[in-house]
Amino acid sequence: MRDFARAVYRAWQDKPTAVTLPLGMVLIGANAMILGDRASRAFTDLGGSTIIRLAGLAMFACGVLVASGIALSDATYEVIGLALGVFGSAIYGAGVILGLGTQGLITGPENLLIALAFLGRIALLLRRARSAAREE
Amino acid sequence: MSADTLRFVLQVLAVMLGGGTVQLGIFLLRRRAELRQLDTASDVAVNTVTDSLINRLQEDGAIYRERVKSLESRIQLLESRSDAQQKDFAEQLRIAHEENIRLTTRVAQLQTDLDISQRQIRELQGRA
Numbered sequence: 001m002r003d004f005a006r007a008v009y010r011a012w013q014d015k016p017t018a019v020t021l022p023l024g025m026v027l028i029g030a031n032a033m034i035l036g037d038r039a040s041r042a043f044t045d046l047g048g049s050t051i052i053r054l055a056g057l058a059m060f061a062c063g064v065l066v067a068s069g070i071a072l073s074d075a076t077y078e079v080i081g082l083a084l085g086v087f088g089s090a091i092y093g094a095g096v097i098l099g100l101g102t103q104g105l106i107t108g109p110e111n112l113l114i115a116l117a118f119l120g121r122i123a124l125l126l127r128r129a130r131s132a133a134r135e136e
Numbered sequence: 137m138s139a140d141t142l143r144f145v146l147q148v149l150a151v152m153l154g155g156g157t158v159q160l161g162i163f164l165l166r167r168r169a170e171l172r173q174l175d176t177a178s179d180v181a182v183n184t185v186t187d188s189l190i191n192r193l194q195e196d197g198a199i200y201r202e203r204v205k206s207l208e209s210r211i212q213l214l215e216s217r218s219d220a221q222q223k224d225f226a227e228q229l230r231i232a233h234e235e236n237i238r239l240t241t242r243v244a245q246l247q248t249d250l251d252i253s254q255r256q257i258r259e260l261q262g263r264a
Contacts, residue, residue, distance in 0.1 A: 045139055048143050048146055048147075051150055075172065075173075075174035076168040076171045079164045080164055083157055083161050083164060087153050087157040090149075091153060095146050098143075098146050122164070125171065126164075126167060128174060130170060132173060133173070
């Protein structure tokens with residue numbers, strides 16, 4: 001546990017942007033799973049309580065997997081976690097846009113951008129893995 | 137559009153994105169051998185730009201090494217050819233020299249024979 005905390009702290013120091021968002025999604029996803037559509041007005045309007053719970057589950061799993069990746073020093077977990085984060089953020093962002101219309105045009109695209117950023121990071125990690133493998 | 141329609145659209149989107157995510161997950165799982173070795177607690181900048189530069193330099197180096205090799209083999213060929221020619225020339229020179237010696241000896245012999253014959257002729261002329 002202490003090693004995990006130390007690893008997380010070192011990750012926070014070296015790559016804060018890449019770490020904060022996925023780890024934070026543990027709480028956000030748990031929140032979404034517990035509260036369902038009461039956590040977001042967009043989903044209340046749409047009546048999509050299952051979908052927001054699904055997105056919440058994906059976000060929660062994202063955070064847990066990324067944390068495992070940091071703890072076990074295995075980038076596979078991080079990458080799969082990020083993939084789930086893509087799914088969760090994209091669904092939530094789409095839901096915000098569809099549910100709130102023009103009033104969802106800040107938070108909705110913001111979440112879609114998160115999904116895009118996670119995809120970019122997945123590509124980056126794959127590229128790094130390939131060049132690290134080739135150096136040997 | 138009513139909320140039901142929008143919810144339906146969202147559900148369709150969810151299914152599509154879910155399928156895409158599953159495919160992505162499988163793709164990533166295939167690459168886990170490479171991914172496992174990355175250091176996840178720090179952003180070690182394995183610089184991909186310098187990596188491609190290094191690759192290009194290595195390829196260039198290989199090309200130049202090929203050229204040098206072919207040039208060296210050509211030089212060797214030329215050298216061996218000139219060696220052979222020199223040897224050939226030396227051989228011919230030796231043969232000519234031997235021929236020269238032989239001819240000189242022969243000339244000397246003939247000269248001696250001629251002198252003898254001339255002396256005999258003079259003797260015969262003197263007696264007659």
